[in-house]
Amino acid sequence: MNRSLHWFVAESPRPRRVATWGGAPWLAVATVCLGAFLGQFDASVVTLALPALRDDFGGSPEWVSLAYLLTLAAFVAPIGKWSDRRGRKLVYLYGFVVFTGASVACALAPSLDVLIAFRVVQALGAAMLQANSVALVVAAVPRERMRRALGVQATAQALGLALGPTVGGLLVEAFGWQWVFLVNAPVGVLALVAGHFLLPRTRERGAGPVDGLAVVLLATATTALLLVLSGASPWLLLLALPAGAGYAWREPLVRRVKGGLLGATCGYLVLFGPLVLVPFTSDRGPLATGLLLTALPAGFALGAASPWKAPRTGAALSTVACAVLAWQVGPVALVALGIGLGLFIPANNAAVLGALPRGDAGSGGGLVNLARAIGTAFGVAVPLFVHAHWGPSVAFGALTVIALLTVCTPIGDKRPRPLPPGPAGSVTSPRWGEGLGLAHTRVRKRWRNG
Numbered sequence: 550m551n552r553s554l555h556w557f558v559a560e561s562p563r564p565r566r567v568a569t570w571g572g573a574p575w576l577a578v579a580t581v582c583l584g585a586f587l588g589q590f591d592a593s594v595v596t597l598a599l600p601a602l603r604d605d606f607g608g609s610p611e612w613v614s615l616a617y618l619l620t621l622a623a624f625v626a627p628i629g630k631w632s633d634r635r636g637r638k639l640v641y642l643y644g645f646v647v648f649t650g651a652s653v654a655c656a657l658a659p660s661l662d663v664l665i666a667f668r669v670v671q672a673l674g675a676a677m678l679q680a681n682s683v684a685l686v687v688a689a690v691p692r693e694r695m696r697r698a699l700g701v702q703a704t705a706q707a708l709g710l711a712l713g714p715t716v717g718g719l720l721v722e723a724f725g726w727q728w729v730f731l732v733n734a735p736v737g738v739l740a741l742v743a744g745h746f747l748l749p750r751t752r753e754r755g756a757g758p759v760d761g762l763a764v765v766l767l768a769t770a771t772t773a774l775l776l777v778l779s780g781a782s783p784w785l786l787l788l789a790l791p792a793g794a795g796y797a798w799r800e801p802l803v804r805r806v807k808g809g810l811l812g813a814t815c816g817y818l819v820l821f822g823p824l825v826l827v828p829f830t831s832d833r834g835p836l837a838t839g840l841l842l843t844a845l846p847a848g849f850a851l852g853a854a855s856p857w858k859a860p861r862t863g864a865a866l867s868t869v870a871c872a873v874l875a876w877q878v879g880p881v882a883l884v885a886l887g888i889g890l891g892l893f894i895p896a897n898n899a900a901v902l903g904a905l906p907r908g909d910a911g912s913g914g915g916l917v918n919l920a921r922a923i924g925t926a927f928g929v930a931v932p933l934f935v936h937a938h939w940g941p942s943v944a945f946g947a948l949t950v951i952a953l954l955t956v957c958t959p960i961g962d963k964r965p966r967p968l969p970p971g972p973a974g975s976v977t978s979p980r981w982g983e984g985l986g987l988a989h990t991r992v993r994k995r996w997r998n999g
Contacts, residue, residue, distance in 0.1 A: 561745060561750075562750055563746060563747065563748070563749060563750075564746060567746060567747060568749070573689075573747075574689045574690040574691070574694070574698070575690075575698075576747045577685060577686070577688075577689035577690075577747055577748050577749060578686055578689060578690065578698045578701055578702065579743075579747075580740065580743045580744050580747045580748055581682045581685050581686055581689075581702055581748075582701060582702055582705035583705075583736060583739065583740035583743065584641070584644070584645065584678040584679070584682055584740055584744075585678075585679070585682050585702050585703075585705040585706045585709065586705040586706065586708060586709040587648070587678070587709065587733060587736055587737065587740070588648075588675045588678055588679050588706070588709065589705075589706045589707070589708075589709030589713070590709035590712060590713045590716075591617075591652075591671070591675065591709075591713070591733060592614075592617065592618070592621075592675075592709075592713070592925075594713035594716060594717035594720075594729050594732075595613060595614055595617070595717065595729055598613075598717060598721050598726035598729045599611065599613065599614070601721050601725070601726040602661065602664070602726055605726070606660060606661035606664070607661070608661045610661065612665050613661075613664060613665055613668055615775070616665050616668045616669050616672070617668045617669070617671065617672045617675075618672075618775055618922070618926060619672075619771065619772050619775050619776075620668075620669050620672035620673060620676070621672045621675055621676050621679070621922055622771035622772075622775060622919065622922040622923065622926070623767060623768035623771045623772060624672075624673060624676040624768070625676040625679050625680045625915050625918045625919050625922060626680070626767060626800075626912070626915035626916050626918075626919045627763070627764040627767065627915070628640065628676050628677055628680040628681075628915060629680035629681065629684070629912045629913070629914050629915020629916070629918070630909075630912040630915060632677075632680055632681050632684070632915075633684075633909055633912055636750070637681040637684050637685055637688070638681075638685065638744070638748045638749065638750055640677050640680070640681055641677065641678060641681040641682070641685060641744060641748065642741060642744050642745060642748075643677060644674045644675070644676070644677025644678040644681070645674070645678065645737050645740050645741040645744065646674070646741065647670065647671075647673060647674030647677060648671055648674030648675055648677075648678060648733065648737055649674075649733060649734055649737030649738060649741070650674075651667050651668075651670040651671035651673075651674055652671060652730045652731070652733035652734055652737065653730070653731065653734055654667040654670070655667045655668060655671060655730040656727040656728070656729075656730040656731045657727075679914075679915075679918040680914055680915040680918060681914060682702060682914065682918070683699065683702065683898065683902060683913070683914030683917050683918065684902075684913070684914040685748055685749075686698045686699055686702055687902050687914075688749055689748070689749055692903070695899045695902070695903070696858065696895050696896050696899040697853075697854065697856070697895070699853075699895040699898050699899050699902075700852075700853025700854055700855075700891060700894075700895035701853065701854065702895075703849070703853055703891075703894055703895050703898070704846070704849055704850040704853045704854070704891070706921070707820065707845075707846040707849050707850075708846050708850075716732075717729055720732060760799055760800070762799060763796055763799040763800050766792045766793075766795045766796040766799060767792075767793075767796045767919075769788065769789075769792040770788075770789050770790075770792035770793035770795075770796055771789075771919075771922075771923070773785040773786070773788045773789035773792065774786075774789040774793070774923070774926075775926055777789065778926050778927070778929075778930035802905060802909060802912055802913065802916060803916065805904060805905065806901045806904050806905065806913070806916070808958050808959035809897055809898075809900055809901035809904065809958070809959065810901065810916055810917070810919075810920045811920075811954070811958050812893075812897045812954075812955050812958035812959075813894065813897055813898060813901065813917055813920035813921060813924065814920040814921075814923050814924040814927070815924065815951050815952070815954045815955045815958070816864075816867075816890055816893055816894040816897065816924065816955050817894070817920065817921045817924030817925055817928060818924040818925075818927045818928040818931065818948075818951055819867060819871065819886070819890060819928070819948050819951055819952045819955070820845070820849065820887075820890050820894070820924075820928065821924070821925050821928030821929065822928040822929075822931070822932040822944075822948045823842075823845055823874065823883065823886065823932075823945075823948070824842060824845065824928075825928065825929050825932050825933055826932045826933075826936060826941060826944055826945065826948075827841065827842055827878055827883075828842075829936060829941060830878050830941040831878065841878075841880060841883070842883070844880040844883035844884045844887065845883045845884075845886060845887045846887060847884065847887060848883065848884035848885065848886065848887020848888045848891065849887035849888070849890055849891040850887075850891065851884075851887070851888050851891060852887060852888035852889065852890065852891020852892045853891035853892075853894075853895050854891075855888075855891070855892065857892065858896060859892055860892055860893045860896035860897055860900075861893075861956060862889075862892065863888070863889040863890065863891065863892025863893035863896070864889065864892075864893045864952065864955040864956040865889070865956055866885060866886075866888065866889030866892070867885075867886050867889030867890050867893065867952045867955065868889075868949055868952040868953050868955075868956060869885070869889075870882050870883075870885040870886035870889055871886060871945055871946075871948045871949035871952045872945075872946075872949045873885070874886070874945045874948075875941075875942045875943075875945035875946045875948075875949060876942075893955055897955075897958075898917050901913060901916070901917055902914070902917070931947065931951075932944045932945075932947065932948065935947050
């Protein structure tokens with residue numbers, strides 16, 4: 550194949566100097582954090598542009614956000630499974646190309662319908678990023694450092710979501726709604742170049758085709774569910790629930806880590822719920838409220854970066870913090886909530902990935918990000934619904950109950966099954982599978998492939 554075309558269809562190795570440097574894993578984590586931040590930042594920053602879009606185009610600009618969320622939730626898990634077969638680095642880099650190009654197209658859109666169409670394309674790029682971010686972290690760092698690395702990646706996501714509304718408001722007021730999308734372009738180009746040189750190639754790939762029926766069932770379930778959360782008919786639950794059950798039945802990985810996925814969904818719900826509730830309960834001004842909310846992602850960063858491995862303690866701490874917030878909203882309780890979730894969420898996600906074969910890391914990462922997307926959507930819808938009917942104290946009480954569920958969910962579920970023993974002397978035999986033959990092969994491939 551022509552060398553100029555090979556770069557576009559195959560994963561490129563890292564430079565040898567980068568691949569053999571001791572800090573190479575953290576360079577890969579930092580590159581993944583750019584995509585993690587950008588995806589969550591874009592999901593929240595657009596909300597501040599909706600009034601300006603209504604003034605310019607009329608119609609229902611809510612679909613600018615809803616189309617993005619629907620597409621992202623429907624495709625992040627299937628793209629993760631597809632990436633296991635095609636190469637996670639390759640799909641991740643193409644995700645930046647699609648996301649960045651669609652962002653510029655959104656800024657130049659001449660009508661609301663065209664803008665919504667480009668938001669769908671942008672969400673496909675975001676799904677390509679988010680489906681592979683966790684898997685790339687797993688591939689880059691040693692297993693004993695995986696929890697901390699996933700904590701850094703989750704912190705980048707939380708910071709993106711927390712900073713989105715503030716930065717979005719400043720951009721819309723100073724430059725216009727177009728800059729909400731144009732701001733993605735320089736970050737996307739930087740991340741594309743960094744990913745090419747700093748991300749490792751896929752070493753273990755999944756096997757088997759992507760289940761098309763499972764993709765349809767998942768898209769049906771997530772679309773119906775998010776439409777219900779956006780105010781559509783609750784009768785759509787009669788479509789969402791059986792479709793979701795059908796997807797879980799068709800996808801064996803979901804059954805393998807169902808407890809960990811439930812914990813991830815509840816954890817992200819509790820993380821993002823206060824970001825919606827606090828502005829309704831605070832008597833401070835917008836700037837002071839924004840500064841108050843920074844206590845939550847700051848606490849999350851502290852907990853995620855901590856070497857203390859105590860996910861159950863973190864889940865219990867977040868439950869107590871939610872109960873305190875139901876009584877009085879303050880920075881100490883928000884920091885405590887962030888620390889507790891920072892201890893729980895990365896450890897839970899690492900356990901989910903650890904319970905799956907490395908060849909299915911992209912599929913597992915897609916499922917984790919699907920749980921995050923559903924948890925985020927519920928984190929916006931559930932607290933606002935409870936607050937509108939029963940007030941803020943009951944809303945924080947509901948978050949307390951959900952946080953309590955994270956204490957009860959199993960961490961990691963089942964471990965991956967070992968390979969069956971093969972004939973003596975083969976790479977699958979206990980003697981050689983863990984011995985010099987396979988070890989030498991892995992060292993040689995790691996050195997050659999970067």
